[in-house]
Amino acid sequence: MIALLLAILLARLAALLLLVGSAALLLRLAALLLAAAILLAGLATLLTAAARAALAALDAAALLTRLSAALLLAAGAAARAAFAAHAAARAAIVARTALAAFGAALLLLAFGIGLAAALLTILLAGLAALLLLAVLTALVVLLCHFLAPLVGAGIDTHPQRLAAGARSGERHAGRAGPHRFSAGMKKRCRAFRNRHPRADPLRFAAMTYCLGMLLDAGLIMIADTRTNAGIDNFSSFKKLHILADEPERQIYACTAGSLSMSQSVIGLIQEGLPAGEGTEMARSLRHATTMFRAAQLIGEAVQIANQTVGKALQSINIESWVSLLLGGRIGDGPPMLFQVYNAGNFIECTPEVPFMQIGETKYGKPILDRGLSYETPLHEAVKFGFLSFDSAMRSNLGVARPLDLMAMPRDRSQPVLTRRIGEDDPYFDDLSERWARYLHQATESIPNPPWMPGA
DSSP, X not given: OHHHHHHHHHHHHHHHHHHHSOHHHHHHHHHHHHHHHHHHHHHXXXXXXXXXXXXXXXXXXXHHHXXXXXXXXXXXXXXXXXXXXXXXXXXXXXXXXXXXXXHHHHHHHHHHHHHHHHHHHHHHHHHHHHHHHHHHHHHHHHHHHHHHHHHOTTOOOOHXXXXXXXXXXXXXXXXXXXXXXXXXXXXXXXXXXXXXXXXXXXTSSOOOXXXXXXXXXXXXXXXXXXXXXXXXXXEEOOOEEEEEXXXXXXXXXXXXXXXXXXXXXXXXXXXXXXXXXXXXXXXXXXXXXXXXXXXXXXXXXXXXXXXXXXXXXXXXXXXXXXXXXEEEEETTOOOEEEEEXXXXXXXXXXXXXXXXXXXXXXXXXXXXXXXXXXXXXXXXXXXXXXXXXHHHHHHOTTSOSOEEEEEEESSTTSOOEXXXXXXXXXXXXXXXXXXXXXXXXXXXXXXXXXXXTTO
């Protein structure tokens, strides 16, 4: 449109020039201008086409923009979907791990239940075997018990006396008489003991009874001398030992347990314990300043004996133990009494319970519980002690005379008394007979139960 208007303007200008100039020149100029106009018109057409192409390009760009936006939206959705898939994968991994852990826990639980069942089965089988062994042992013992009168005459059928019938001349329940095994019975008992070592009633029995009494009037210690190395091998060894006998140091000890262990402890004490740190002198009771220090040395000697003799005996399946009663006084201190255990620890006797026992204690304890107190005089306490030993000897052949006695008055002006009570001691025999007779008389003097027939 602009080119057309320009052409018209040029045409008018050419007409004007024709009027002024020559016609030929004007015609050439007009032709030139017309050509220029045509050229401009073509150029305008080209520009129009270019403009239309530009508009089309813009439309295409807009379309591409919208397409890219759609692609971006799709990419965002894909990214979100990928994130969701990743989260789901992680959740699946966690779930798989949890399931694996749960499965492992179930497997361990099943294994533990199986193991517990196996152990319970083994335990029940062991208990059943032990029960069967105990029943068989009891049947064999009962069989020996009932067959004893048929094997040899004069055999005491009391269960405890049957195991140790080598004694003769002992008093049982107020009567005296020989109690001997025949050769056949001894052979049968030895064979039974070898086949069933745990059925031997004397293998682990206490073969000793020792008593210590700490009273206001002083200290009394009594020990028997019976030892045992088999069903027909009884011996006597002194078990009340004098560890120190000086004006300012009087110490005594009673021992119970394995004879080798007891003699090892006494030997260590008498020869001296190994020197301590910072000194080359062996430690002994001569250097103890108090009875408490003396008890510590005795306990240490017991521990040393356990580490040497005790371990050697355990290596060949022989049980060993030792316990002691330690009594005496040092310097200006009062009499004191200690009980030393197999581990080397010890306790001190107190006025509330003024006596201590080791070895076969159960038979001789009731008379002491009933009659002995801290205020009991020494001579009365000796009687209580003898009655305690008489009760133990009546019920257990592992306790027997001779007895060793030590009486230490609290008054230093009075001497320490030591005495051996032999197998035929007249005072002890008289005390035993009187006690048995007085018990019968006391029982008869008690009113009969009113609900018993014939009362």
